[in-house]
Amino acid sequence: MMIIQIICSYLATIGFGIIVNIPHRALNSCGWVGVLGWVTYLVIKMANGGTMLANAVAALAIGLSSIFMARKLKMPMILFNIPSLVPLVPGGQAYKAVRNFAVGNDLAAISNLVQVAMIAGAIAMGFFISELAARTYFRITVKH
Amino acid sequence: MTKNDLIIETILMAGKIMIENGADMARVDDTLTRIARNAGIDNPKIFETTTGILMSIPEQAAAQVEPIQKRTIDLEKVSLVNQNSRAFQDGQISLNEFRNNLVKLNISTPFFSFWLQLIAAVIVSVTLMIMYGGSWHDIIATAFAGGVGYSCYYLINNRLKIRFVSEFLASFLIGVIAVLFVRLQLGAQIGMITIGGVMPLVPGVPITNAVRDVFAGHFLSGMARAMEALLSACAIGMGIAFVFRFL
Structure with a gap:
């Protein structure tokens, strides 16, 4: 089961990378960043960590590893974190919200929307912490 | 064209290509300031948003504006501008070559079919x-x-x-x-x-x-x-x- 998930997340990340036209030599490492993010998400979810924490930590993992890849390959960081982020997008909840609004079930729709907003917030939080950690680290190690 | 005009033109073009193709602002800001510093301007004034770039050189009265109307997504171009900026910093290409490279890559970067x-x-x-x-x-x-x-x-x-x-x-x-x-x-x-x-x-x-x-x-x-x-x-x-x- 886990192997299927890993293969799928690798392919999905590379697929989205092709859609936004990232350079060829970044594709492979981008795929692995995506796998790392998705596996982190799954592991925390399986350990009953909750959706928010899972999303936040997965975004943190993606942020840190894409900073690492960006330094290593000397390419902009967004090449790695945009495609890797796509599996974390709350598609399921957004879909439920739209369906409930269309059917006229407004209360359920609003609760779904709140979930979407909270997941988006959790992902933003994860990125923020990764950026903070990276900046602090580079400020300590690289003295200008 | 004087040297300062060339510097401003190159920087605005680099910024335009990056913003049009989906770079984030911190990256654009960093790259443009770096190009200006490497071209010999110590304290460049650059202001950029998703819809336009403003730039002036402190000792000069003139400033230039570059509006950005279209927005697409092509991260390869962002990466190429970045590469050229690095090459310019290392002194591998001159400012003139840099500008010509930018014109070239803006027209002819291959997209996946x-x-x-x-x-x-x-x-x-x-x-x-x-x-x-x-x-x-x-x-x-x-x-x-x-x-x-x-x-x-x-x-x-x-x-x-x-x-x-x-x-x-x-x-x-x-x-x-x-x-x-x-x-x-x-x-x-x-x-x-x-x-x-x-x-x-x-x-x-x-x-x-x-x-x-x-x-x-x-x-x-x-x-x-x-x-x-x-x-x-x-x-x-x-x-x-x-x-x-x-x-």
Whole structure:
């Protein structure tokens, strides 16, 4: 089961990378960043960590590893974190919200929307912490 | 053309290419300031938003403005500008060569062909459907929905150049295909097929950049990007809602 998930997340990340036209030599490492993010998400979810924490930590993992890849390959960081982020997008909840609004079930729709907003917030939080950690680290190690 | 004019022209062109193709503002700011420093201007004044760049050199009275009207996504160009800037910093190319390279890469950077993108979109749809816990019966339906949806999105975006309408029509088509396949007993869950099919259309670049811009202190650009992402998401949602209301 886990192997299927890993293969799928690798392919999905590379697929989205092709859609936004990232350079060829970044594709492979981008795929692995995506796998790392998705596996982190799954592991925390399986350990009953909750959706928010899972999303936040997965975004943190993606942020840190894409900073690492960006330094290593000397390419902009967004090449790695945009495609890797796509599996974390709350598609399921957004879909439920739209369906409930269309059917006229407004209360359920609003609760779904709140979930979407909270997941988006959790992902933003994860990125923020990764950026903070990276900046602090580079400020300590690289003295200008 | 004096040297200062050349510097300003090069910097504005580099900034324009980067912003047009989906770079985040912190990166643009960093690159442009670096180019200016390496060209010999100690204290360049550059102000950039998602819709335009302003630049002046302190000792000169003149300033230049570069409006940015179109916004597409092509991260290879962003990466190439970055590479050229690095080469310029290391002294491998002169400012003139840098400018010529920018003109060249803006016209002739290869994009993945449409067929490859279509295959990529199908792969994204199918793999994400499986990852979200969909059943294997829905693979054909999801592949079809994702492929048709992405083709529609691509054609409208490239031929007619209307934003948001392309997302709306594409997600509408995806919804119709999902409902049809389930009615014909060729798929199991409408929800999973739709979610998978819509995934290639997700505004991933504006979402990520909105977050990064806001945290980097570029509030104007961050809000503009968030608005863009929100409008795309709403267009997708409306397309799907249409299907539920009338089918």
